[in-house]
Amino acid sequence: xxxVTKKILALTGNEAAAYAMKxxxxxxxxxxxxxxxxxxxQIFSKYVSDGVVDTEFVPVESEHSAxxxxxxxxxxxxxxxxxxxxxxxxxxxxxLYIAASLRLPxxxxxxxxxxxAPINIHCDxxxxxxxxxxxxxxxxCENADEVYHTLIAAVKIAETxxxxxxxxxxxxxxxxxxxxVEVLEDGEVQEFxxxxxxxxxxxxxxxxxxxxxxxxxxxxxxxxRSQLEGVLNAKKIIPAVIDxxxxxxxxxxxxxxxxxxxxxxxxxxxxxxxxxxxxxEVVDIEREKGEKIGLLRLKVFRPFPHEILREKLKxxxxxxxxxxxxxxxxxxxxVSIEVKAALYPLEKRPLLQDFIFGLGGREFTLENALEVVDxxxxxxxxxxxxxxxxxxxIKE
Amino acid sequence: MKxxxxxxxxxxxxxxxxxxxxxxxxxxxxxxxxxxxxEKCKHDLLCWxxxxxxxxxxxxxxxxxxxxxxxxxxxxxxxxxxxxxxxMKEEEV
Numbered sequence: 001x002x003x004v005t006k007k008i009l010a011l012t013g014n015e016a017a018a019y020a021m022k023x024x025x026x027x028x029x030x031x032x033x034x035x036x037x038x039x040x041x042q043i044f045s046k047y048v049s050d051g052v053v054d055t056e057f058v059p060v061e062s063e064h065s066a067x068x069x070x071x072x073x074x075x076x077x078x079x080x081x082x083x084x085x086x087x088x089x090x091x092x093x094x095x096l097y098i099a100a101s102l103r104l105p106x107x108x109x110x111x112x113x114x115x116x117a118p119i120n121i122h123c124d125x126x127x128x129x130x131x132x133x134x135x136x137x138x139x140x141c142e143n144a145d146e147v148y149h150t151l152i153a154a155v156k157i158a159e160t161x162x163x164x165x166x167x168x169x170x171x172x173x174x175x176x177x178x179x180x181v182e183v184l185e186d187g188e189v190q191e192f193x194x195x196x197x198x199x200x201x202x203x204x205x206x207x208x209x210x211x212x213x214x215x216x217x218x219x220x221x222x223x224x225r226s227q228l229e230g231v232l233n234a235k236k237i238i239p240a241v242i243d244x245x246x247x248x249x250x251x252x253x254x255x256x257x258x259x260x261x262x263x264x265x266x267x268x269x270x271x272x273x274x275x276x277x278x279x280x281e282v283v284d285i286e287r288e289k290g291e292k293i294g295l296l297r298l299k300v301f302r303p304f305p306h307e308i309l310r311e312k313l314k315x316x317x318x319x320x321x322x323x324x325x326x327x328x329x330x331x332x333x334x335v336s337i338e339v340k341a342a343l344y345p346l347e348k349r350p351l352l353q354d355f356i357f358g359l360g361g362r363e364f365t366l367e368n369a370l371e372v373v374d375x376x377x378x379x380x381x382x383x384x385x386x387x388x389x390x391x392x393x394i395k396e
Numbered sequence: 397m398k399x400x401x402x403x404x405x406x407x408x409x410x411x412x413x414x415x416x417x418x419x420x421x422x423x424x425x426x427x428x429x430x431x432x433x434x435e436k437c438k439h440d441l442l443c444w445x446x447x448x449x450x451x452x453x454x455x456x457x458x459x460x461x462x463x464x465x466x467x468x469x470x471x472x473x474x475x476x477x478x479x480x481x482x483x484m485k486e487e488e489v
Contacts, residue, residue, distance in 0.1 A: 103408035162407060200410055210411040222402035223409040230407060 011181045013141075013174035016148040017083065017109045017167075018043035019181075022053055023189035024155055026107075027078035030058035030069035034088040035121045036171040037111035041083050063088035067095040067106075074104035074164075075211060077201035079155065079193075082106065085171060086113035089127045093134070096164070100135025101227055102211055103199055105158035105165070109151065112140075112273065112324075113171040114360040122361020123171040125272070125325040128301075129334045135227060137165040137234055138302040140272045142258075144169070144179040149253045152184070153245045155193045160241065161234035162199045170274040172361065184249060192248065231303050238300060254297065256305040259312065261287055262294030267376045268313060268350075270339055271322035272298050275357070275364050279322070282369040293373065298335065306342035313343060318380045319350040320372055323389075324358045332356070332389040351385050357392040368393045422449060426469030428484045430462060436481040443473035443482060 011019060017040045021029070029048075031041040048057040056073075060066045063084050074080045084092065089110060099106055110128055114120040128138055139154060141147045147169045158165040169175055184192075200209055215223060242255035260280050262268055271279050276297040286293045296312060298305075313319060323333020331337060336354035343349050355372055358364045372392060379385055406412055430443075437459055444452040444459065451467040453460050474482040 101409060199407055207412070208414050210414050210416070211408065213409075213411055213416075215409060218399065219405065219409075222400070222405055225402040226405050226407060226409075229402075 006182050007185075008180050008182050010178050011144055011148075012039075012176050012178050013144040013147050013169045014039035014111070014176065015043060016144040016181045017151060017169075018047070019183060020148045020151040020189070021081055021109075022047045023184065023186050024079070024081065024152060024193055025053045025190070026055055026081040028056045028058065028069070028073040028080050029082060030060055030066045030073070030080075031082045031084070032060055032063045032066045032088060034063070034085050036113055036175040037083045037085040037088075037109065039175070040109055040111075063091040064095065067092040067099065070106045070108075071095060071099050071102065071104055074099070074106050075102065075200075075202045077196065077198035077203065079159070079196050080104075080106045081108070081155075083109040083111070085111040086115055086121075086127045089131060090115060093131060096131050096134040096136060098212065099164045101223070103162040103227070103230055105162055105196070107151065107154045107158050108136075108164065108166050109147070110166050110168040111171040111175040112168050120360040121171070123173055123274075123324070124359045124361065125168075125323075125334075126359075128166060128168050129325040129327075131166075132302055132334065135163070135231065136302060137161070137163055137238070137300070139165065139167050139300050140298070141167060141169045141174070142274055142276050142297065142299075144174055144177065145181045146253055147174065148181050148183065149245065149249075149251055152189055152192060153241050153253070156245075157234070157238055157241045159193075159196045161230060161237045163230055163234055168273070173274045182251075188249070192245065235303050235305075254299050256298075256300045256308050257312070258297040258299060260295040260297065262296055262312065265292050265294035266317040267291070267293040267320070267373070267380060268296050268316045268318075269293075269320040269322065269372065269376070270296050270298055270309075270313075270335065272301065272335065273324070275322055275324065278364055278366060278369045279372075281366060282373055285370075286373055291373075291377070293376075301335070304338055304342070306338075309339060309342045310346060313339075313350060314346055314348075316350040318376050319352045320376045321352060321354050322372070323354060323356050326356060326359065330388070336389070351379050351383070353379055353385050353387070354389040355392045356389055362393055364393065421465045422468040423465045426464075426467060426487055428469045428471065429464070429467065429487050430469075430471070430473050431483045431485045432459070432462065433481050433483070434459075436479050438479050438481070440478075442476045442478070446472050446476045448472065
């Protein structure tokens with residue numbers, strides 16, 4: 001008889017994030033509530049009130065203040081977490097860059113939600129895509145279980161790389177959807193995250209430092225290059241920490257990408273977050289019919305794993321890229337633009353079709369996913385792409 | 397001046413050899429300078445207290461000199477002096 005040692009809880013994405021935060025037991029959490037991520041810190045504040053965590057919880061008056069508290073506390077050498085979404089992340093914008101360039105680890109959960117206007121509370125990726133060049137690591141999770149495990153790993157990734165890290169999940173679809181989440185014991189989490197060893201601390205009076213000083217044409221350029229080096233290092237740290245996590249806890253969470261039936265695939269769909277679940281279903285349906293099709297889920301968008309994509313997609317005939325955000329560049333969504341750039345050095349590149357879908361929480365149905373596949377099959381047959389981008393599921 | 401390579405800069409753009417402000421001579425920003433009349437000075441040290449650049453040199457409770465390497469000519473000392481012991485004059489080269 002098999003002994004069951006794994007503990008499984010029924011949790012929403014928000015509850016899973018709060019539960020992971022409880023077990024991580026950060027030194028400081030500063031946050032301001034915003035739909036659909038409010039619950040995370042609401043639940044966490046209960047842990048604080050009940051005395052089950054030692055965290056200094058700072059309820060602030062805005063997201064700008066929340067992230068500013070996080071920056072200050074992280075500069076003091078503490079372990080910091082926060083959560084936000086949409087307009088809240090947009091309000092944090094200027095401080096996001098400061099956190100990253102001061103090399104301050106902060107782990108932030110984001111419930112992906114559309115940006116105004118028109119005002120909308122539902123899922124798309126316009127919020128985090130808006131901060132893609134801020135220097136933060138960005139990890140997009142497919143479901144609540146992945147959010148839980150990725151958050152724990154993200155603490156170690158951020159604190160090893162000395163970079164802030166966003167762990168995102170689709171608003172409402174994952175934040176409010178209840179799923180089975182396999183959780184660890186408190187002690188296991190504590191042992192894994194260990195103790196933070198900060199790059200510097202403003203509270204170290206034996207070694208006084210100045211942080212964030214004026215830096216003009218003489219060294220700003222060099223400091224940006226140095227920051228890039230930190231991000232390049234993070235590209236090694238991310239898979240190393242995820243590997244360690246998977247081995248230790250017998251898990252299989254992806255680091256940069258997840259491949260689903262991509263072996264010998266002639267058609268590959270690149271997608272992020274929860275839409276991957278629907279697309280896996282369609283891949284199964286099409287594989288059943290003999291179509292050589294697979295899915296490549298992009299989990300880490302920053303730093304961008306262009307080397308991996310170039311290697312894995314070099315022999316693909318047709319590529320469909322799913323974008324849950326608009327760039328208004330008139331050349332498609334952010335994911336497709338970067339995937340195109342990643343594949344540019346290849347001598348023979350796949351035909352690539354960008355699909356914009358799900359803006360403002362528009363449901364991405366199985367029918368929509370099948371429509372995507374039909375278009376890709378047509379492109380494969382005709383050997384040409386005729387549209388720069390296609391809006392899937394829109395009322396024409 | 398020899399500049400450092402980006403590889404030799406501390407991560408996070410921090411400054412470790414503090415206080416570097418001592419090496420940053422702000423005196424060359426000046427277009428006007430405070431002119432001191434010692435006979436009118438009552439040594440109440442308001443100029444010393446208000447000077448943002450610590451450019452008023454005080455010894456044994458008395459104003460003895462002005463550090464013109466750091467005085468950026470803001471005129472605050474002149475403004476706060478109740479005894480007209482200081483006056484702003486055009487900088488002469």
